Amino acid sequence: MHDLIRISEVFSEHHAEILKRLDAAGAKKLGTEYYLLPGPMPASELSLFVRWQMPIHHSWPCSPEKTEHFLDKACYALEQKCAAAGVLQVMVSPLISGSPHPFFKKLATALRQRLMASLLEKKAKIDPEEQNPQDLTLFCLVGKEGLFASIATPRDCGGFYAGGSKYISHNAAHSISRAGAKIAEALHFLRLHHPALPETTHWLELGASPGGMTAELLERGYRVTAVDRAPMDPRISSHPRLSCYAENAAAFFPPRGERYDALLCDMNGPARESFAIVAAKLPYLESGALIIFTLKTHKTGSLDEWLELRRHVQRDATAAGLRSIAHTHLTYNRHEFTLIWRKG
Numbered sequence: 614m615h616d617l618i619r620i621s622e623v624f625s626e627h628h629a630e631i632l633k634r635l636d637a638a639g640a641k642k643l644g645t646e647y648y649l650l651p652g653p654m655p656a657s658e659l660s661l662f663v664r665w666q667m668p669i670h671h672s673w674p675c676s677p678e679k680t681e682h683f684l685d686k687a688c689y690a691l692e693q694k695c696a697a698a699g700v701l702q703v704m705v706s707p708l709i710s711g712s713p714h715p716f717f718k719k720l721a722t723a724l725r726q727r728l729m730a731s732l733l734e735k736k737a738k739i740d741p742e743e744q745n746p747q748d749l750t751l752f753c754l755v756g757k758e759g760l761f762a763s764i765a766t767p768r769d770c771g772g773f774y775a776g777g778s779k780y781i782s783h784n785a786a787h788s789i790s791r792a793g794a795k796i797a798e799a800l801h802f803l804r805l806h807h808p809a810l811p812e813t814t815h816w817l818e819l820g821a822s823p824g825g826m827t828a829e830l831l832e833r834g835y836r837v838t839a840v841d842r843a844p845m846d847p848r849i850s851s852h853p854r855l856s857c858y859a860e861n862a863a864a865f866f867p868p869r870g871e872r873y874d875a876l877l878c879d880m881n882g883p884a885r886e887s888f889a890i891v892a893a894k895l896p897y898l899e900s901g902a903l904i905i906f907t908l909k910t911h912k913t914g915s916l917d918e919w920l921e922l923r924r925h926v927q928r929d930a931t932a933a934g935l936r937s938i939a940h941t942h943l944t945y946n947r948h949e950f951t952l953i954w955r956k957g
């Protein structure tokens with residue numbers, strides 16, 4: 614069985630080394646970020662760099678633009694493959710992420726519509742935002758190299774959408790900084806592993822200024838206690854569900870009796886120092902609280918430096934009593950990773 618994996622273009626200088634260390638030096642490149650491995654991806658700490666991974670159950674290397682009746686033929690083959698599988702969802706994306714060629718964008722949409730009509734004929738259509746992460750899904754990726762499909766679960770592949778990216782607009786009315794997209798995507802990703810957090814959730818946010826992430830949390834109805842040396846954007850600073858503390862997070866201690874259901878840390882600076890500040894706040898978190906931590910790295914690092922940093926921070930987290938829920942490199946992460954833990 615071949616696996617198809619996705620490694621962000623952010624790490625393009627390191628793609629060859631990552632593949633070599635995954636025993637996949639001969640992998641075929643598809644689009645800008647995908648690789649068809651010669652076999653299954655081995656378990657490895659390099660999975661930190663792999664955003665999406667799906668076993669290939671059907672592949673049709675071809676040029677869809679030049680293939681007559683491509684859509685009819687692709688649908689027929691996929692319907693045969695899926696006949697007995699009982700898929701509950703169909704997700705199709707172009708192999709080129711970001712701004713794909715309009716032909717492939719349209720083709721992906723048409724393929725999804727046709728497959729939904731034939732495969733989910735009598736089943737209730739499920740919104741990908743509401744989907745159970747364990748539902749069997751037909752994932753397809755289509756591009757100038759052909760069609761690649763898998764029957765798998767969102768949890769196993771690493772996303773609800775084929776390829777793992779959820780499109781998030783930076784132009785939303787409440788958007789304050791690009792960081793907002795990171796927490797929007799992280800909360801979406803979290804649903805692969807954990808139910809959505811209730812509206813009553815009170816977040817402690819460290820490194821909150823100017824407030825891109827804060828605005829996203831407030832938009833979802835959450836209460837936020839935001840800490841940063843720098844000021845918050847005046848568009849949100851007097852929001853009724855927001856308390857702001859303009860100080861060093863290391864020196865911040867919550868008002869007496871206040872406890873938090875979740876902690877978000879996007880502080881820049883050395884990652885282990887940021888984690889030490891997080892660890893000191895753990896007594897103020899409820900048992901079972903979630904911690905979403907952006908592991909900041911140096912752009913010019915080597916794979917080994919990044920892996921070592923992640924190992925150190927994970928060790929610190931384990932020593933502080935945190936359980937790992939998931940780690941990923943989100944579409945909206947640059948040279949940084951998103952780590953998610955749970956207290957207790």
Ligand SMILES: C[S@@+](CC[C@H](N)C(=O)[O-])C[C@H]1O[C@@H](n2cnc3c(N)ncnc32)[C@H](O)[C@@H]1O
Nearest residue numbers: 792820823824825826841842861862879880881
């Ligand atoms: C990447 S920015 C945060 C962006 C923010 N999450 C957003 O959504 O707009 C990092 C922030 O961490 C803050 N920071 C770093 N170390 C800090 C510390 N020890 N105490 C308070 N703030 C800190 C910086 O002032 C900076 O505003």
